Amino acid sequence: MQNDLVAALDIGGTKIAGALVDGQGRLLLRCQRPTPAQEDAETVMAAVTAVLGELAASPLWARATAVGIGSAGPVDAAAGTVSPVNVPGWRDFPLVPRVARATGGRPVTLVGDGVAMAAAEHWRGAARGCRNALCLVVSTGVGGGLVLDGRLRAGPTGNAGHIGHISVDLDGEPCPCGGRGCVERIASGPSIARRALADGWRPGPDGDASAAAVAASARAGDPVAAASYERAARALAAGIAATATLVEIETAVVGGGVAGAGEVLFAPLRRLLRSYATLSFVRRLTVVPALTGTDAGLIGAAAAASLGGRSETAAVAGGPS
Structure with missing residues (x-):
């Protein structure tokens, strides 16, 4: 399979990215479209089809033997459906058969975006060689995936490690998932920006009210931005510590757009983690930034499709044998 490629899709609440990925995890061709997240199901699917169409227009397309999808969740890899919290038009949407049809019947593997990120970091990033790790993507939403005993563990439906919807505030705000006080409701980029604005932070002259703008203000000494x-960080620390206590991970790898805040996020996260991870078997838990960057979802989707027959992805639900 060394000459074969995988067509990878990374589907989130902000963008739909696609790539042709080789056996070394290199993106030979890449394209993306904005996610029409508030539109109906077919409009969102049309954006996916457009991305696939761009990939199929390349002479490299003939070498693509499989498709890997990392999607915002929850997903159901066994059923081939997705219900992303941030894409309300997709509820039990039959993404796998639709993508298979659009790609000429190629085999399709589906996992949650956090599992895809974990696959990428275990293959090419900060969790490489690590036997027990939680990998988180903190962006428009918060997802995660687990590496246990040196293997990616996606679970029966492809959602294992979905830390974003662990409740860390039992009396907290309702979450679109139906829960309350979820990690995602506190630590996602939109949640960070929303909280900062509610507490009195104001954007600069350019009007940028994103989490990145809040991080820039925090870096410049704004106490309201820093507090957000x-x-x-407290929500993430609580969720990471709970996961470590449950399955004894040794490392938490944090990626996604919010991780781009650097020490604005990581300094309080490491400090607060010490106050949550207190039992003897989790005190040595480390937190490190992801290394695969914005390509993590695409690299991981390709890995989940068993690119090159990689053994550590063999347990991914829905993957080819």
């Missing part, structure tokens, strides 16, 4: 990141 502190709150996000």
Whole structure:
């Protein structure tokens, strides 16, 4: 399979990205479209089809033997459906058969975006060689995936490690998932920005009210902006510590757009983690930034499709044998 490629899709609440990925995890061709997240199901699917169409227009397309999808969740890899919290038009949407049809019947593997990120980091990033890790993507939403005993563990439906919807505030705000006080409701980029604005932070002259703009203000010494990141870090620390206590991970790898805040996020996260991970078997838990960057979802989707027959992805639900 060394000459074969995988067509990878990374589907989130902000963008739909596609790539042709080789056996070394290199993206030979890449394209993306904005996610029409508030539109109906077919409009969102049309954006996916457009991305696939761009890939199929390349002479390299003939070498693509499989398709891997990392999607915002929850997903159901066994059923081939997705119900992303941030894409309300997709509820039990039959993404796998639709993508298979659009790609000429190629085999399609589906996992949650957090599992895809974990696959990427275990293959090419900060979790490489690590036997027990939680990998988180903190962006428009918050997802995660687990590496246990040296293997990616996606679970029966492809959602194992979905830390974003662990409740860390039992009396917290309702979450679109139906829960309350979820990690995602506190630590996602939109949540960080929303909280900062509610507490009195104001954007600069350019009007940028994103989490990245809040991080820039925090870096410049704005206490309200810093407090919003502190709150996000506390939610992440609580969720990471709970996961470590449950399955004894040794490392938490944090990626996604919010991780781009650097020490604005990581300094309070490491400090607060020490106050949550207190039992003897989790005290040595480390937190490190992801290395695969914005390509993590695409690299991981390709890995999940068993690119090159990689053994550590063999347990991914829905993957080819």
